[in-house]
Amino acid sequence: MMPLLRLALLLFLATSLNLAALAVADTTRGTGDLGLIIERETGSVLIFSSQERRVLNRVEGLGDLSHASVVFSPDQRFGYVFGRDGGLTKVDMLEAKIEKRIVQAGNSIGGAISDDGALVAVANYEPGGIRVFDARSLDEVANIPAAPEGKGSKALGLEDVPGRKFVFSLWETGETWIADFSAGNVPVITKMQSGDRPYDALVTPDGRYYIAGLFGEDRLAAIDLWQASPVPKPILEGYRRGAKELPVYKMPHLEGWAVAGSRIVLPAVGSHELLWAEVGTFAEIGRTPVHSQPVFAVARPDGRQVWVNFAHPDNDVLQVVDSQTLQVVKEWKAGPAVLHIEFTPRGNEAWVSVRDLNKVQIYDAHTFEKKAELDAKSPSGIFMSARAHRTGF
Amino acid sequence: MMPLLRLALLLFLATSLNLAALAVADTTRGTGDLGLIIERETGSVLIFSSQERRVLNRVEGLGDLSHASVVFSPDQRFGYVFGRDGGLTKVDMLEAKIEKRIVQAGNSIGGAISDDGALVAVANYEPGGIRVFDARSLDEVANIPAAPEGKGSKALGLEDVPGRKFVFSLWETGETWIADFSAGNVPVITKMQSGDRPYDALVTPDGRYYIAGLFGEDRLAAIDLWQASPVPKPILEGYRRGAKELPVYKMPHLEGWAVAGSRIVLPAVGSHELLWAEVGTFAEIGRTPVHSQPVFAVARPDGRQVWVNFAHPDNDVLQVVDSQTLQVVKEWKAGPAVLHIEFTPRGNEAWVSVRDLNKVQIYDAHTFEKKAELDAKSPSGIFMSARAHRTGF
Numbered sequence: 001m002m003p004l005l006r007l008a009l010l011l012f013l014a015t016s017l018n019l020a021a022l023a024v025a026d027t028t029r030g031t032g033d034l035g036l037i038i039e040r041e042t043g044s045v046l047i048f049s050s051q052e053r054r055v056l057n058r059v060e061g062l063g064d065l066s067h068a069s070v071v072f073s074p075d076q077r078f079g080y081v082f083g084r085d086g087g088l089t090k091v092d093m094l095e096a097k098i099e100k101r102i103v104q105a106g107n108s109i110g111g112a113i114s115d116d117g118a119l120v121a122v123a124n125y126e127p128g129g130i131r132v133f134d135a136r137s138l139d140e141v142a143n144i145p146a147a148p149e150g151k152g153s154k155a156l157g158l159e160d161v162p163g164r165k166f167v168f169s170l171w172e173t174g175e176t177w178i179a180d181f182s183a184g185n186v187p188v189i190t191k192m193q194s195g196d197r198p199y200d201a202l203v204t205p206d207g208r209y210y211i212a213g214l215f216g217e218d219r220l221a222a223i224d225l226w227q228a229s230p231v232p233k234p235i236l237e238g239y240r241r242g243a244k245e246l247p248v249y250k251m252p253h254l255e256g257w258a259v260a261g262s263r264i265v266l267p268a269v270g271s272h273e274l275l276w277a278e279v280g281t282f283a284e285i286g287r288t289p290v291h292s293q294p295v296f297a298v299a300r301p302d303g304r305q306v307w308v309n310f311a312h313p314d315n316d317v318l319q320v321v322d323s324q325t326l327q328v329v330k331e332w333k334a335g336p337a338v339l340h341i342e343f344t345p346r347g348n349e350a351w352v353s354v355r356d357l358n359k360v361q362i363y364d365a366h367t368f369e370k371k372a373e374l375d376a377k378s379p380s381g382i383f384m385s386a387r388a389h390r391t392g393f
Numbered sequence: 394m395m396p397l398l399r400l401a402l403l404l405f406l407a408t409s410l411n412l413a414a415l416a417v418a419d420t421t422r423g424t425g426d427l428g429l430i431i432e433r434e435t436g437s438v439l440i441f442s443s444q445e446r447r448v449l450n451r452v453e454g455l456g457d458l459s460h461a462s463v464v465f466s467p468d469q470r471f472g473y474v475f476g477r478d479g480g481l482t483k484v485d486m487l488e489a490k491i492e493k494r495i496v497q498a499g500n501s502i503g504g505a506i507s508d509d510g511a512l513v514a515v516a517n518y519e520p521g522g523i524r525v526f527d528a529r530s531l532d533e534v535a536n537i538p539a540a541p542e543g544k545g546s547k548a549l550g551l552e553d554v555p556g557r558k559f560v561f562s563l564w565e566t567g568e569t570w571i572a573d574f575s576a577g578n579v580p581v582i583t584k585m586q587s588g589d590r591p592y593d594a595l596v597t598p599d600g601r602y603y604i605a606g607l608f609g610e611d612r613l614a615a616i617d618l619w620q621a622s623p624v625p626k627p628i629l630e631g632y633r634r635g636a637k638e639l640p641v642y643k644m645p646h647l648e649g650w651a652v653a654g655s656r657i658v659l660p661a662v663g664s665h666e667l668l669w670a671e672v673g674t675f676a677e678i679g680r681t682p683v684h685s686q687p688v689f690a691v692a693r694p695d696g697r698q699v700w701v702n703f704a705h706p707d708n709d710v711l712q713v714v715d716s717q718t719l720q721v722v723k724e725w726k727a728g729p730a731v732l733h734i735e736f737t738p739r740g741n742e743a744w745v746s747v748r749d750l751n752k753v754q755i756y757d758a759h760t761f762e763k764k765a766e767l768d769a770k771s772p773s774g775i776f777m778s779a780r781a782h783r784t785g786f
Contacts, residue, residue, distance in 0.1 A: 028420040028487055032469025032781055051467050051510065074444050074738075076425025076469065094421055115739040117444065162695045162740055163759050182759065206654060206695045226697060226717070261599060262655050262673075280655075302555045302599045302784070304619060324619070345467075345782030346508040347555055366556050366575065386782040388425055389738030391695070 026056070027094045031076040034093045035342075035384035037353065037360060038068045038081075039377040045081060046376055047093050050344050050351070050384055053362055053372045057096035063087040063103070068381060069110045071160075072388035073135060074117035079383065080135070082111040088122055090138060093385070100138045104131050112160035115391070119181060121158060121166045128152020130168055130179070132187075141185045146170055146177065157201025157212055157254065159392045161225055167210045169198035176201075176212060176223060176232060194221040194232040200254035203392035204264070204279060211235070211282075213254050213269070220266075222282055235282035239268070239275055258299030258306055260323035265306050267294030274308065276326060288326045291317050296340065299323065300365055301347035309338045309352075318352065320368070330368055334361060339379070345386035353379035419449070420487045424469040427486045428735075428777035430746065430753060431461045431474075432770040438474060439769055440486050443737050443744070443777055446755055446765045450489035456480040456496070462503045462774060464553075465781035466528060467510035472776065473528070475504040481515055483531060486778070493531045497524050505553035508784070512574060514551060514559045521545020523561055523572070525580075534578045539563055539570065550594025550605055550647065552785045554618055560603045562591035569594075569605060569616060569625060587614040587625040593647035596785035597657070597672060604628070606647050606662070613659075615675055628675035632661070632668055651692030651699055653716035658699050660687030667701065669719060681719045684710050689733065692716065693758055694740035702731045702745075711745065713761070723761055727754060732772070738779035746772035 033051035044060040062068075064085035071080050078099060081089045086105035089098055106126035113120050119141060121132045129146035133139065146153045154171035161167055164181040176194040179187040196216025203210050203225075210223045212232070218240045221232040252267035259265075263285060266275040274297055276285040292314030299306050306321045315337050320330040336356035343350050343365060350365045355378050362372040387393040426444035437453040455461075457478035464473050471492060474482045479498035482491055499519035506513050512534060514525045522539035526532065539546045547564035554560055557574040569587040572580040589609025596603050596618075603616045605625070611633045614625040645660035652658075656678060659668040667690055669678040685707030692699045699714045708730050713723040729749035736743050736758060743758045748771050755765040780786040 030424040030466065030468030030470030030487070032424055032465075032778065033467050049468070072425075073423065074426045075423030075442070077423030094423070115741045162697075164741075206697075208654070208695065208697075261601070302601070304555075304599075304601075346784060348508045348557075385425065386779075389779040389782065391739060 026096075029094070031093060031385060033385075034076065035382065036070050036079045036081065036091065036093070037374075037376050037379050038065050038070075038381040038383075040065045040068065040355075040380040041378040043083075044377070045079075045091060046374075046379075047091075047096055048374065050349070053374070055374050055376070059091055059096055059098060061098060062089045062091075062101070065380070067109065070381065070383035070387075071111060071113040071120065071393070072383075072385045073113070074388055076385040076388050079385070080111065080113065080120050082108055082122055084108065086122075086124065086126075088120070088133065088138065102133075102138050104133070104140075109154075109156050110158055112158050112166055113388075114160055114164045114166070114181065115162050116164060117388075119164065119166075119185075121160070121168075121179075123155040123158035123168055124152070125154045125156075126152075128154050128170075130155050130158060130166065132166070132179070132181070142179075142181075142187055144177075144179055144187065144189065146173075157198060157210075159201060159203040159210060161203055161207040161210070161391065165225075167201075167203065167223075167225070169194055169201055169212050171197055171199070174198065174214075174216075176210065176221070178225070178230070190230070192223065192230065192232050194223070195219070195234075200252075202254045204259055205391060207391040209279065211254070211264075213252075236266075236275065236277060236284060239284070240271070252294055253296050258297055258303075260299040260303035260306060263303075263323060265297050265299065265321075265323070267297045267308070274306070274321065274326075276323075286326045288321050288328065290321070290328065291319055291331065297321075298341045298343065300350070301343055301345065305329070305365075307341045307350055309341060312337075315339075332368070335359065340381050342382035342384055345384060351382050351384075353382055355379060419489075422487070424486060424778060426778075427469065428775065429463050429472045429474065429484065429486070430767075430769050430772050431458050431463075431774040431776075433458045433461065433748075433773045434771040436476075437770070438472075438484060439767075439772075440484075440489055441767065443742070446767070448767050448769070452484055452489055452491060454491060455482045455484075455494070458773070460502065463776035463780075464504060464506040464513065464786070465776075465778045466506070467781055469778040469781050472778070473504065473506065473513050475501055475515055477501065479515075479517065479519070481513070481526065481531065495526075495531050497526070497533075502547075502549050503551055505551050505559055506781075507553055507557045507559070507574065508555050509557060510781075512557065512559075514553070514561075514572075516548040516551035516561055517545075518547045518549075519545075521547050521563075523548050523551060523559065525559070525572070525574070535572075535574075535580055537570075537572055537580065537582065539566075550591060552594060552596040552603060554596055554600040554603070554784065558618075560594075560596065560616075560618070562587060562594055562605050564590055564592070567591065567607075567609075569603065569614070571618070571623070583623070585616065585623065585625050587616075588612070588627075593645075595647045597652055598784055600784040602672065604647070604657075606645075629659075629668065629670060629677060632677070633664070645687055646689050651690055651696075653692040653696035653699060656696075656716060658690050658692065658714075658716070660690045660701070667699070667714065669716075679719045681714050681721065683714070683721065684712055684724065690714075691734045691736065693743070694736055694738065698722070698758075700734045700743055702734060705730075708732075725761070728752065733774045735775035735777055738777060744775050744777075746775055748772060
């Protein structure tokens with residue numbers, strides 16, 4: 001057959017055969033601009049292209065996605081979605097399907113992926129502790145029940161740090177544990193006392209400092225992981241002192257805590273302000289009074305500005321704060337229930353989920369102009385695949 | 394036709410038609426782990442997967458690739474290869490082919506891509522100035538000849554910074570120019586005097602500071618791009634004073650200058666040392682005596698260690714320096730003509746090109762164990778696609 005005739009016949013057949021058509025049309029594409037939007041009410045995720053500002057597909061059947069989060073494989077093809085119900089779902093963003101799904105616990109609170117992309121870890125409330133899985137197969141590699149008195153302790157603030165290590169904290173025992181998988185799949189565990197009831201944590205972008213928020217203390221704990229024998233140190237002691245006591249509508253997300261240059265910005269618990277501290281010394285630099293109780297304070301990737309959303313019932317507002325002057329430079333009502341903010345990796349756009357509008361809004365991160373909107377059912381978290389290559393995201 | 398018969402015929406035709414077979418077999422894959430190795434003698438590039446530690450394909454016909462560099466599209470599918478001969482080649486890493494190639498000048502020295510991925514800029518020695526192209530089509534968007542007296546000035550140290558801006562310097566006039574494309578495709582140009590004969594530059598990872606090396610001065614110039622009216626400031630004045638004058642075998646690569654935490658490390662010109670300075674104040678912190686004249690000093694992504702290679706004739710050695718103690722912690726002979734070092738994005742591996750071995754070596758970046766080697770013809774630069782999401786790479 002003549003090549004041209006072959007090609008024509010091939011194209012005809014491919015078009016008439018959906019599977020092949022899809023393979024040719026949709027799966028030959030880069031994955032660097034892909035990402036997932038959590039649709040919390042329907043247990044589904046949207047696969048989007050940030051470059052095209054377009055939803056490509058919806059994948060359903062991911063279980064309870066209230067408080068869900070996502071990490072990505074190094075090739076940026078697969079997203080690992082951590083659901084509230086203990087579900088761990090590996091989503092193929094090219095084929096738009098669930099590659100594998102397991103329910104690995106009764107109640108879980110987030111996860112992490114090792115720096116070599118080989119291990120996915122999940123922090124569990126019920127039965128407690130963390131479980132670690134092979135990123136390819138989701139077969140169990142390690143189970144760290146964290147049950148010092150036979151009863152599992154709620155694990156949280158789980159972060160991946162360089163050298164195939166995970167760091168996490170335990171609510172009941174007030175400890176922070178390092179699980180070091182550098183020698184293989186049997187971890188070496190280091191335990192430290194961080195303080196009364198850690199409730200979340202973050203790691204700085206270089207993976208050096210792990211910082212835990214403590215529900216039962218008027219301070220936080222910082223651990224310098226570069227030390228040979230890391231020790232939690234109290235930081236920002238008395239930061240709540242003098243603050244008007246307010247009911248806490250929603251605990252701030254410490255993973256959303258942001259580092260702007262050499263400064264770290266923290267949403268205060270139960271008061272209407274952001275706290276600024278110097279990374280390393282963690283001395284307080286200043287505070288910014290904001291609209292209401294902050295939930296996420298997310299630095300634009302260049303660190304020059306920080307976007308902030310707020311707890312119910314003031315969660316229709318966005319504020320932008322300058323990291324040098326510490327002043328609010330912009331404020332607007334984005335819509336009812338602004339739940340999450342995600343910047344494109346180089347910070348030219350901010351993507352904002354507005355749950356009760358059923359929209360994800362796309363802003364120019366420099367001019368604040370709204371450039372586009374995407375339809376989504378009760379969207380919460382927005383996760384871009386470039387997170388694959390960042391530490392502690 | 395029955396679906397099964399259709400499928401059989403489709404597969405037969407696809408197999409007999411190489412292009413379609415390739416499209417079905419190889420192009421459905423993530424692109425987050427892809428990258429390009431420059432083969433300088435043969436004008437070719439290797440497409441590799443860092444996750445699989447494997448060469449996937451070779452693409453030929455890229456012209457003169459001595460002193461070549463690469464930037465990537467936001468979807469991490471396309472690499473833009475800047476050749477010495479003025480060639481700008483857009484390589485499709487999925488289809489393993491040249492998507493488009495233009496020869497846009499007589500002699501060029503590198504390029505950059507805007508933060509929105511829309512504009513690719515090239516710095517030219519001959520005829521001088523920069524030219525800016527549409528990243529999709531490679532059609533010209535802007536031509537900035539930088540010819541104040543009718544004669545083009547050699548452009549170099551071209552960097553992309555947030556807000557659709559490019560910054561570059563001019564050898565003959567000693568200027569640094571900012572080309573601001575935020576309002577569209579007609580740039581607003583700002584010109585500053587940096588000093589005698591800038592020869593290369595770097596930008597800090599947040600895009601805030603642009604630092605130019607100056608051939609004719611015993612100092613460098615730093616520009617804080619966050620200022621409303623940026624002004625070049627002299628830094629590290631007199632850094633060559635007292636140093637033994639040595640012939641300069643190869644100018645160090647300032648794009649390889651690395652930031653480790655809040656410290657910047659600079660390979661000194663013509664002497665056997667690294668200089669350390671504090672980002673922001675740019676006060677000198679200390680110096681590290683090294684094996685010979687450093688060429689690249691590349692920080693592991695966590696900033697804890699810096700890998701250094703050297704100029705001819707001492708270019709068979711690698712050294713690793715601790716960014717906290719400033720001491721050499723490891724040294725070995727990797728082989729003849731170590732030309733480049735590239736870390737995997739989260740820093741678990743270092744990839745090293747050894748030209749005269751015709752190998753790329755892959756090291757565990759924590760234990761220094763050699764994990765694998767890839768064959769390559771006279772390899773020089775190694776570029777991983779995660780650079781797409783970093784500023785100034």
